[in-house]
Amino acid sequence: MKFFTSLAALSLLGLCACTDEVAPLSGASTFRVRITQVNGAALPDASSPLPANRGDRKDTWAFELEARSPYGEPLDFDGTVRISVEPGVVLDVTGEGAAGRNIRVVDGKAQGTVTVTAVYGPARLWVEDLGYSPVPLADRPACSNGKDDDGDVLIDFPADPGCAFADDDDEGTGSFAAGISPPVPYELPRISDVQGFGATTPFPYEAIEINTDRPQPLVVTRVASDGFYVTDLSEQATGYNHIFAFSFNTPPGMRVCDRVTYLTGTVVEFFGFTELSFPSFVVDYPIEGEETCQVPEPVVLDDATIKDIDAMEKLESGLVRIEGFRIATKFGPKPVVDNVPDADHSNCDLNGDGQVDFESQAEGACSDACSADPACTEWTSYSARGNYKVFKGTTQVQIQTGTAASFDPTGHKGELLDAVTGTLRNFSGGSLNWTIEARCPDDLVCQSQGCVEATVPSTKACVRLRTIDDNDQGSN
Incomplete structure (x- = not known):
């Protein structure tokens, strides 16, 4: 009897608990954000987006925001909110109560103008309550006064998580209420935008979708052991229209001549070489x-182009060709003696530890002597990466012909190469930064074993088009 009585009592307690009133939610839950103008005009339509902003111009967005309760109702919120844009960068915010990239919300409302740059694609304004109350540092704000103002044992910025910045006058955390605007239409960046029309990208470490909706396609010009090279045919006249996608291995099923209809990745500068890492495609x-295959004919590099850094940057990752260059004559595994390389002595690893130590006066001087000599290829570098020097007069450039497996450059010192075609790679270390990497034996033209006898058109070189019944489909 006692057992059943206890059960009844527990049931009654449960009923009582279910009938307790729950306190209503309060405080700011979100912000309604609206962009009213872009650059002083009406918002662009999604069918006519603005050009992608490469960080070389400033765009202004007029905005209005309103705090809302958890129930979606307008709220009398007072506080400072942080303004950001995604993707892109906020340069400043203007309007009543604006300070840096923040604005004061009074009675639940604020309006102002935000200046943004490096925005692209569907871009949105982001508003967040961080609990930030900025005051001049001279006024000794709570987050810089050396005191534990909120009693959590943590003192000041950056130790106290309630301190957004050193000039925050409140060690308490904000509500973290946030809101985003509807998208402002911008075009996705082209390859040339990602290249920045220069030596470095304006979008470092950004995860970006490349604009593939172009008048002409993006075509694969090379499939390598660590990724693939793409050219935007719509911008052949302007340059900067090539990029390397680093996928760590050969992309399965991809071939030269394939058209890329979707391409994303994280933009990285790898020792001066702009690339997309972790690509999806x-x-x-x-x-x-x-x-027909649409791979363009390579750009033939003359002496002036090779010596012009800006001209070479335009061609980075593109398909190029050199003609009439000779393999280095001073190209051998034995250590250099007295900084004078010769046919058998071009190794500057003088102590035999497997590398050239530039902190060693002897090895550094040896390397400098070889670098200054157009006819010298430093052996240690060749052993490590397969790159070797070719020259024509005083003009020199590196090539990599490992994909022509039957051709041994050390057995053809000083011999003439009629033509070498390949993708152009940049590496900012050392004095000779550019390397032409042959894609397959078709790219190496000479009169020796391992070469082809004449140049092969780009529509045929290294190309294996698929057939309707392709037994090799899915292989590479």
């Missing part, structure tokens, strides 16, 4: 006998 492809 979708391709379609021409069928043999039905469509």
Whole structure:
């Protein structure tokens, strides 16, 4: 009997608990954000987006915001909110109560103008309550006064998580209520935008989707062991229209001539070489006998172009060609003696530890002597990466012909190469930064074993178009 009585009592307690009133939610939950103008005009339509902003111009967005309760109702919120844009960068905010990239909300409302740059694609304004109350540092704000103002044992910025910045006058955390605007339409960046029309990208470490909706396609010009190279055919006249996508291995199923219809990745500058890391992509492809390969003919590099850094930057990751260059004559595994390399002595690893130590006066001087000599290839560098020097007069450049497996450059010192075609890679270390990397034996033209006898058109070189019944589909 006692057992059943206890059960009844517990049931009654449960009923009582279920009938307790829950306190209503309060405080700011979100912000309604609206962009009213862009650059002083009405918002662009999604069908006519603004050009992607490469960080070389400033755009202004007029905005209005209103605090809302958890129930979606207008709220009398007073506080400072942080303004950001995604993707892109906020340069400053103007309006009543604006300070830096923040604005004061009074009676639940604020309006102002935000200056943004490096925005692209569907871009949105982001508003967040961080609990930030900025005051001049001279006024000894709570987050810089050396005291534990909120009793949490943590003192000042950056130790106290309630301190957004050193000039925050409140050690308490904000509500973290946030809101975003509807998208402002910008175009996705082209390859040339990602390249920045210069030596460095304006979007470092940004995860970016490349604009593939172009008048002409993006075509794969090379499939390598660590990724693939793409050219935007719509911008052949302007340059900067090539990029390398670093996928760590050969992308399965991809071939030269494939058309890239979707391409994303994280933009990285790898020792001066702009690339997309961790790419995602979708391709379609021409069928043999039905469509032609659209890989463009390579740009032939003359002496002036090779010596012009800006001209070479325009061609980075693109398909290029040199003609009439000779393989270095001073190209051998034995250590250099007295900084005078010769046919058998071009190794500047003088102590045999497997590397050239530039902190060593002897090895550094040896390397400098070889670098200054157009006819010298430093052996240690060649052993590590397969790059070697070719020259024509005083003009020199590096090439990599490891994909022509039957050709041994050390057995052809000083010999003439009629033509070398490949993708152009930049590496900012050392004095000779540019390397032409052959894609396959078709790219190496000479009269020796391992070469082809004449240049092969780009529509045929290193190309294996698919057929309708392709037994190799999915392989590479």
